[in-house]
Amino acid sequence: MEDGKSTGPKAKWWSRPTPGRTTRTAPDEPSPVEDTAPAADPTAMAAAVADDGESRTTAPEAQPVDAPPLPPAAVPPARPMTPLHEPDQYSTPPYGGPGPWAPAPPVQRPVPTPAHGTPVPPQYAGTNGAGLPAPTAPAPAQPAPASAAPAQPATGFAPPPHAPQQPQQAQPQAQHQSQSPAPSAQWLQYDPWGAPRQPLTNPGPPLGADTGRRKSRRGSLLIGAVLLALVAGGIGGGIGAYIERNGGLTRVELPQTGHSAGGRAPDSVAGIAASALPSVVTLHVTGATESGTGTGFVLDRSGHILTNNHVVAPAGRGGEITVTFSGGETARGEVVGKDSGYDLAVVKVTGVSGLKPLPLGNSDNVQVGDPVVAIGAPFDLSNTVTSGIISAKDRPITAGGEKGDGSDISYVDALQTDAPINPGNSGGPLVDTDAHVIGINSAIRAADSGASEEGGQAGSIGLGFAIPINQGKRVAEELINTGKATHPVIGVTLDMKYTGDGARVGSKGAAGKPAVTPGGPGAKAGIRPGDVITEVDGRRVHSGEELIVKIRAHRPGDHLDLTLTRGGKDLSISLTLGSASGT
Numbered sequence: 001m002e003d004g005k006s007t008g009p010k011a012k013w014w015s016r017p018t019p020g021r022t023t024r025t026a027p028d029e030p031s032p033v034e035d036t037a038p039a040a041d042p043t044a045m046a047a048a049v050a051d052d053g054e055s056r057t058t059a060p061e062a063q064p065v066d067a068p069p070l071p072p073a074a075v076p077p078a079r080p081m082t083p084l085h086e087p088d089q090y091s092t093p094p095y096g097g098p099g100p101w102a103p104a105p106p107v108q109r110p111v112p113t114p115a116h117g118t119p120v121p122p123q124y125a126g127t128n129g130a131g132l133p134a135p136t137a138p139a140p141a142q143p144a145p146a147s148a149a150p151a152q153p154a155t156g157f158a159p160p161p162h163a164p165q166q167p168q169q170a171q172p173q174a175q176h177q178s179q180s181p182a183p184s185a186q187w188l189q190y191d192p193w194g195a196p197r198q199p200l201t202n203p204g205p206p207l208g209a210d211t212g213r214r215k216s217r218r219g220s221l222l223i224g225a226v227l228l229a230l231v232a233g234g235i236g237g238g239i240g241a242y243i244e245r246n247g248g249l250t251r252v253e254l255p256q257t258g259h260s261a262g263g264r265a266p267d268s269v270a271g272i273a274a275s276a277l278p279s280v281v282t283l284h285v286t287g288a289t290e291s292g293t294g295t296g297f298v299l300d301r302s303g304h305i306l307t308n309n310h311v312v313a314p315a316g317r318g319g320e321i322t323v324t325f326s327g328g329e330t331a332r333g334e335v336v337g338k339d340s341g342y343d344l345a346v347v348k349v350t351g352v353s354g355l356k357p358l359p360l361g362n363s364d365n366v367q368v369g370d371p372v373v374a375i376g377a378p379f380d381l382s383n384t385v386t387s388g389i390i391s392a393k394d395r396p397i398t399a400g401g402e403k404g405d406g407s408d409i410s411y412v413d414a415l416q417t418d419a420p421i422n423p424g425n426s427g428g429p430l431v432d433t434d435a436h437v438i439g440i441n442s443a444i445r446a447a448d449s450g451a452s453e454e455g456g457q458a459g460s461i462g463l464g465f466a467i468p469i470n471q472g473k474r475v476a477e478e479l480i481n482t483g484k485a486t487h488p489v490i491g492v493t494l495d496m497k498y499t500g501d502g503a504r505v506g507s508k509g510a511a512g513k514p515a516v517t518p519g520g521p522g523a524k525a526g527i528r529p530g531d532v533i534t535e536v537d538g539r540r541v542h543s544g545e546e547l548i549v550k551i552r553a554h555r556p557g558d559h560l561d562l563t564l565t566r567g568g569k570d571l572s573i574s575l576t577l578g579s580a581s582g583t
Contacts, residue, residue: 267433272373273385275435277326279358280428281305282377283333283347285312287319295376295428296323296347297358297437299476303349306476307427308442309338309410310400312345323349326383337479339582341487341552343399343410343442344472346479358429361436363415363468366390371433372417374441374464376425388419388462394539396549397465399443411545413553414465415439421464430466439466474555488556488577491520492527494544502532502565503547525575528566535563551577 264270279298283305285291294311298304305323312335315321321333331349338345370390378384395416400408417430421441430439445463478485493509493516505522506515507529515529516522527533534541536550537560554560556579564571 266435269373269385269387272431272433272435273375276358276373276375276429276431277383277385278356280326280375280383282324282380282382283307283311283427284322284324285315285319286322287314287316290314293377293380293424294426295424295441297427297429298355299346299480300357301355303352303355304336304476304480305333305347305349306440306472307345307347308440309340309343309345311427312338312347321347323347324382325352337483337485339475339479339485340400340408341410341582342467342471342475342485343412344440344467344475344479344485346476358431359434359436360469360473361432361434361438363438363470366393366415366432366438366468368392372419372438373431373435374417374419374421374425374428375431376421376428376441378420378422378424380424384425386420388417388464390415391418391463392416394553395465396543396546397443398545398549410442411548411552412442412465412467413471413549414442415468417464417466418462419464420460420462422460425464437469439469440472441466468553471553485582486556486579487582488551488554488558489520489580490522490525490527490551490560490575491517491578492522494547496544498532498544500532501542502534503541503544504532505529521575521578525562525573527562527564527573530566531571532565533562534565534570537561 264274266272266275276297281296281298283294283296285294292311292314294307296305296307296311299306312321315335321335322330323333324330329352331352333347333349336346336348368390371387372390373385373387375383375385393415395412395414397412397414399410399412415430415438417439419430421444423444425441426443428441429437430441432438441464443465444460445465446459447461475485493506493513495504495506498504505527509515509517516527533547536547539550541547541550551560554577556577558577559574560577561572561574564573
């Protein structure tokens with residue numbers, strides 16, 4: 001049945017043109033170049049045989065209005081066929097330059113125009129289907145005469161070598177087509193049926209290829225990095241060494257008051273210490289069975305030094321005494337005299353010059369509360385200075401008694417102070433605000449029996465006692481002049497076991513002798529055995545030790561007023577103190 005449609009085989013876009021079929025022409029698009037279709041075969045355009053055997057004549061397509069009239073003998077050309085898509089003007093890889101009959105690759109937008117003066121690679125010219133650059137398109141040719149050889153269809157395809165050439169009649173090109181510029185070479189040379197080749201997608205050397213310039217640049221960067229690392233390592237090492245030696249990048253300096261050349265007030269502790277220290281010495285005593293350390297002070301320029309008897313006692317008869325001065329000089333000392341009853345001794349050094357005697361004060365002028373400074377070597381710490389006040393006066397104390405017979409007991413009418421005094425301070429000076437000696441540090445009162453649990457000596461609890469310098473001066477003078485000291489006595493024997501108030505005279509003396517020495521000061525004053533002495537010069541006496549202390553606070557020959565009790569009655573007597581040699 002005839003339906004007015006052509007039943008002949010239809011051309012496919014991927015098939016090659018075959019003889020006897022109408023070939024599609026280049027697309028009619030607003031491209032600057034338009035290709036015209038070649039002259040059609042009259043026999044092919046005459047008729048087409050349908051399935052039912054009827055023949056049909058295909059009407060010729062109308063020509064453009066501006067085309068010149070065809071020659072009378074010429075056959076109208078076939079209708080140009082519209083391409084599937086417009087040509088890709090960007091020559092998008094990897095297809096190269098596609099023709100109008102191939103499917104269009106994805107459209108890529110052109111890159112922005114580079115700045116003026118920036119070099120750009122040459123435009124990609126596409127390939128000829130065999131992977132070779134396409135040649136430059138020739139200039140458009142003039143219309144060929146009718147007798148010329150049939151022209152190739154301007155479809156952008158290159159016929160394969162084995163394809164037979166079909167004779168075609170020459171057809172004059174339209175006037176507007178002959179005046180258009182030549183088509184681009186990349187469109188004319190594209191062959192979709194060519195042998196597959198890797199398209200040229202990146203002008204220049206292949207990807208991944210290192211040029212000499214890139215190698216040179218990479219080497220320069222490597223050398224620069226090595227040099228930078230060496231410089232950084234050297235700088236870091238220098239900074240680290242500086243920090244280690246100096247303790248940081250910055251030096252810390254704390255604010256401090258400048259050096260003061262001014263001294264201290266003479267009555268301040270510092271002023272007193274500066275004045276007294278050059279006259280204070282430390283004694284190291286070594287004996288056959290024991291040793292000890294004590295303190296002393298210079299009495300005169302002859303080298304006499306006053307200290308305690310119990311300090312030099314360990315030396316005995318064959319021991320050694322080393323005297324160390326505040327400046328560090330040392331000298332050997334010898335005992336000039338000592339007395340256990342007063343607990344005083346004098347040591348002399350020879351061959352020492354520049355000695356500075358320490359001035360002696362008057363202990364009778366001392367008042368309770370007066371500031372004092374104690375200097376000594378507690379626990380062998382030489383030139384130690386402590387300060388305090390006078391806590392009390394006329395404290396009757398006894399010290400010693402290690403022998404058991406009472407011959408080594410000392411009786412002291414002492415000055416009490418709270419200046420810290422410890423073992424080693426014995427024999428050191430107790431000075432007033434004028435740096436004058438008012439006492440000799442001799443004893444302390446400990447909280448226990450005088451020894452710690454470890455067997456060492458106990459420390460100070462603020463109860464220190466010093467021999468008044470008035471008594472020390474008299475004894476020192478006697479020791480220097482005669483080698484012995486005299487004791488004032490009343491010529492009676494006291495009952496030391498009496499527990500009542502006062503000092504009671506015993507019924508008999510030592511070794512069967514009478515309690516009141518015949519012809520002595522007590523016998524002359526009328527003292528009898530059993531009398532209880534209660535006052536000395538108006539001051540109350542509470543025990544026998546206290547009576548001895550009160551008497552020894554005076555010199556032999558001094559006059560005393562005594563109050564005593566006999567048979568319940570109070571009596572007052574006067575006497576002159578006698579003298580006895582000390583030990």
